[in-house]
Amino acid sequence: MAVPKMKSQTWKKVWPYAAAVGTLLLIWQVAAFFLPPYLLPGVPTVLERLAAGITEPEFLTSLKESLFRLIIGYPSACLLGGLLGLLAGLSRGFAVYLRSLIAILQSIPPITWIPFLIILFGFGNVPIITVIIIASFFPMALSVMNATEGINRTHLEVAKVLGATKGQLLRKVYLPETLPSFITGAQVAFGNAWRSLIASEMVGGASSGLGFSIKFAGEVAQMTDVLLYIVIIGMIAAFFDHVVLEWLKRRVLKWRYIEGAK
Amino acid sequence: MxxxxxxxxxxxxxxxxxxxxxxxxxxxxxxxxxxxxxxxxxxxxxxxxxxxxxxxxxxxxxxxxxxxxxxxxRMMIFQEHALYPWLTVGENVEMGLELAGVSKEERRKRAQEVLKTVGLDGFYNYYPSQLSGGMRQRVSIARALVMDPDxxxxxxxxxxxxxxxxxxxxxxxxxxxxxxxxxxxxxxxxxxxxxxxxxxxxxxxxxxxxxxxxxxxxxxxxxxxxxxxxxxxxxxxxxxxxxxx
Missing domain, CATH: 3.40.50.300 (P-loop containing nucleotide triphosphate hydrolases)
Incomplete structure (x- = not known):
């Protein structure tokens, strides 16, 4: 009896996602009925292309290049942002400094740095990774800074009474208490990192990667490939955000998801 | 004393x-x-x-x-129980001992004993959110008692x-x-x-x-x-x- 109940509960969680994806595919397919295939190929055509395309070396290189940049840039940004946020939470002066710095950086779209960085470092990974870091460190820093500033005073005092040193306060109270904000910050930062990665590749930061590939497909008017890359770029982001980061969240914040048994 | x-x-x-x-x-x-x-x-x-x-x-x-x-x-017991929600009952009680560098087995033994005296035997692995208000305050008393304060x-x-x-x-x-x-x-x-x-x-x-x-x-x-x-x-x-x- 328990099995069907489990199934219906999973379904309850899944159906809004399924409906959202379905709506988009439906709009696409309906539009495809009215347009010639070279302007807008239908869903089945692109899905077929997807099945064949994901084994092509060209595509795999493209994917590998993008993921490499992401895997270097995004964690560095998280680490940097987390560290700066923690420091700012502990020192009021540094908090004001960091907020001003972020306010300035936020008013400049990250992609604007590309020409500057290309002149400085040349084409390739360095300008793109730098843009990822600029774009994604500050949601992390802000989130962690706010959490550190708003830390529960009693939690700190309990530790002091129990004999905690400064370092122990940091490790045993500040860190676990701000952990939920690390995760929230990391989720927002991921969106920024992904967007700026693809955009940087498109505007010419490098001659490889998913962003470069979609731009190339557009230049040669290969609509099927353009749509294929849109689908892939979306799918990878959704996978990271809803599967990898969500899994991490539930693992690290186990105590938040525990059922009450009062 | x-x-x-x-x-x-x-x-x-x-x-x-x-x-x-x-x-x-x-x-x-x-x-x-x-x-x-x-x-x-x-x-x-x-x-x-x-x-x-x-x-x-x-x-x-x-x-x-x-x-x-x-x-x-001198141990203080606070108005609100002030337990750490991310630690289990046992880990909360052991916090002071851990900060003082007491070994894991020793910590566990002493925490179990104190939890018994406050009537929370068997709640070692629960999280504070799973307990009632009275039980939480008992845990915070246990957390103070385990340090054997004067x-x-x-x-x-x-x-x-x-x-x-x-x-x-x-x-x-x-x-x-x-x-x-x-x-x-x-x-x-x-x-x-x-x-x-x-x-x-x-x-x-x-x-x-x-x-x-x-x-x-x-x-x-x-x-x-x-x-x-x-x-x-x-x-x-x-x-x-x-x-x-």
Whole structure:
């Protein structure tokens, strides 16, 4: 009896996602009925292309290049942002400094740095990774800074009474208490990192990667490939955000998801 | 065990005078209570004994030594249970031992023992969010007891609990204290709680906080809340606090 109940509960969680994806595919397919295939190929055509395309070396290189940049840039940004946020939470002066710095950086779209960085470092990974870091460190820093500033005073005092040193306060109270904000910050930062990665590749930061590939497909008017890359770029982001980061969240914040048994 | 001495203590927060010329002595092993309305500075006084605040003037001493910072000899139990929600019951209780570098097996053994004495045997792996208010406060008492302190400072520990749980917890607290030789200092605005538990009651008035009366209780334990003497003392305190003509 328990099995069907489990199934219906999973379904309850899944159906809004399924409906959202379905709506988009439906709009696409309906539009495809009215347009010639070279302007807008239908869903089945692109899905077929997807099945064949994901084994092509060209595509795999493209994917590998993008993921490499992401895997270097995004964690560095998280680490940097987390560290700066923690420091700012502990020192009021540094908090004001960091907020001003972020306010300035936020008013400049990250992609604007590309020409500057290309002149400085040349084409390739360095300008793109730098843009990822600029774009994604500050949601992390802000989130962690706010959490550190708003830390529960009693939690700190309990530790002091129990004999905690400064370092122990940091490790045993500040860190676990701000952990939920690390995760929230990391989720927002991921969106920024992904967007700026693809955009940087498109505007010419490098001659490889998913962003470069979609731009190339557009230049040669290969609509099927353009749509294929849109689908892939979306799918990878959704996978990271809803599967990898969500899994991490539930693992690290186990105590938040525990059922009450009062 | 420690004798607590508070001498000529003054404290202000900005222009607000919180404590004015507080003098009191609590002999080692005694159960003392401070009763007063909210805003009379009784929590500030307790925090000074814990080492979390310093007086502007005067001294707060434990066994003749001036208290400058918190010490594992003096454990405080906070108003809200203040457990760490990300740690299990066992890990919360072990926190102080862990900070002091006690080995894992030793920590676990001592935590299990203390949890047994507060009646939470078998809750080692639960999270605080899974417990009721009374159970959480028991965990926070266990967290203090596991350090085997000389002095227990209780800051309205049962204020957030329902009336029935509160009475049970008061009896449990007496059982933990009796024969332990520990010095207890309880802050409360519940007059009956003070009368039921303490050997000595300091009555404080508010703005600025002053000790208006010290009452030594001669009632044997267990005390009846309905005895004549209990009623007289209750009336006396209420009059001192201006709650009754």
């Amino acid at each position: 420690q004798t607590l001495e508070i001498q000529r203590v003054h404290k202000s927060f900005g222009s607000l005078k919180v404590l004015e010329n507080i003098n009191l002595t609590i002999e080692k092993g005694k159960f003392a209570a401070i009763v007063g309305p909210s805003g009379c500075g009784k929590s500030t006084l307790l925090r000074m004994v814990a080492g979390l605040e310093t007086p502007d003037e005067g001294t707060v001493q434990a066994d003749g030594k001036v208290i400058k910072q918190p010490s594992p000899e 002095v227990l400072l209780l800051d309205e520990p049962y204020g957030a609990l329902d009336a029935m749980t509160r009475l049970t917890m008061q009896n449990e607290l007496l059982k933990l204290w009796e024969g332990s030789g520990k010095t207890m200092l309880l802050i409360t605005h519940d007059i009956d709680e003070a009368l039921y538990l303490a050997d000595q009651i300091f009555v404080m008035s508010a703005r600025p906080g002053k000790v208006v009366q010290t009452i030594d209780l001669d009632l044997p334990r267990p005390r009846s809340r309905h005895s004549q003497r209990f009623g007289e003392l209750r009336q006396e305190i209420m009059q001192l606090l201006g709650l009754e003509e």
